[in-house]
Amino acid sequence: MDSYNIKNTRTISAVQPFHKAIAKLADSYGVEIVRDQVHTCANELVIKHTFFGIQVDFGSFDDTNAELDAFRLLMGRPIPKDLLVVASRYDVNVIRDPTRYKGYGGAINSTILLGNFDSAYRKEILTFFHELGHILINRNYFNYFNPIMKLTEEALAWEVGIAEARKLGYLHEQELSGADAAYINKCYTTYLISHSKINKEFIESVYMEASVDDGFHLNA
Numbered sequence: 001m002d003s004y005n006i007k008n009t010r011t012i013s014a015v016q017p018f019h020k021a022i023a024k025l026a027d028s029y030g031v032e033i034v035r036d037q038v039h040t041c042a043n044e045l046v047i048k049h050t051f052f053g054i055q056v057d058f059g060s061f062d063d064t065n066a067e068l069d070a071f072r073l074l075m076g077r078p079i080p081k082d083l084l085v086v087a088s089r090y091d092v093n094v095i096r097d098p099t100r101y102k103g104y105g106g107a108i109n110s111t112i113l114l115g116n117f118d119s120a121y122r123k124e125i126l127t128f129f130h131e132l133g134h135i136l137i138n139r140n141y142f143n144y145f146n147p148i149m150k151l152t153e154e155a156l157a158w159e160v161g162i163a164e165a166r167k168l169g170y171l172h173e174q175e176l177s178g179a180d181a182a183y184i185n186k187c188y189t190t191y192l193i194s195h196s197k198i199n200k201e202f203i204e205s206v207y208m209e210a211s212v213d214d215g216f217h218l219n220a
């Protein structure tokens, strides 16, 4: 293998190419992989959040299997193929982002980010469709501009997401199971809690503005 010197103090190997299996796995996670032996230690993987998604920087590894194992351990399960197919129908990307999201997900523009759900496929499906719901309502309806509307958006993203999941045959039952509903309630409640102070302040600020305007009566 070629090598080159940095300031004549140490020699590092030229870029180790990635094995096909690793490139394939990266594809199924929807992430970029980069070899960076200068800023990354031996046998180390570093996740970087970039504008377009996530990038995993690989240090030098002893062998391909060690590299593959470390990648799997860091990222968890590949994104299920069927969810990738569903996402492509809506022109949406899905990527696995285990550092920012653990057991839940997010949506940025037209990209769904899924945390690591271990083997809880059901929660992964619900989360996937909820995030798809966010993308669809923001694409087709409106952008939410105040903290109370944010709570509306969260509820609507569940409604729209669940409707899409039903349409595509992911949910056959009329009613959601107790476990599904508990998961959705838990996710929604985190917003209720985190937004309660913001909403109180927002309501007060709107009320103050309204009460200085004589022509506007909140209690009318």
Ligand SMILES: [Zn+2]
Residues within 6 Å of the ligand: 130, 134, 154, 157
């Ligand atoms: Zn949400």
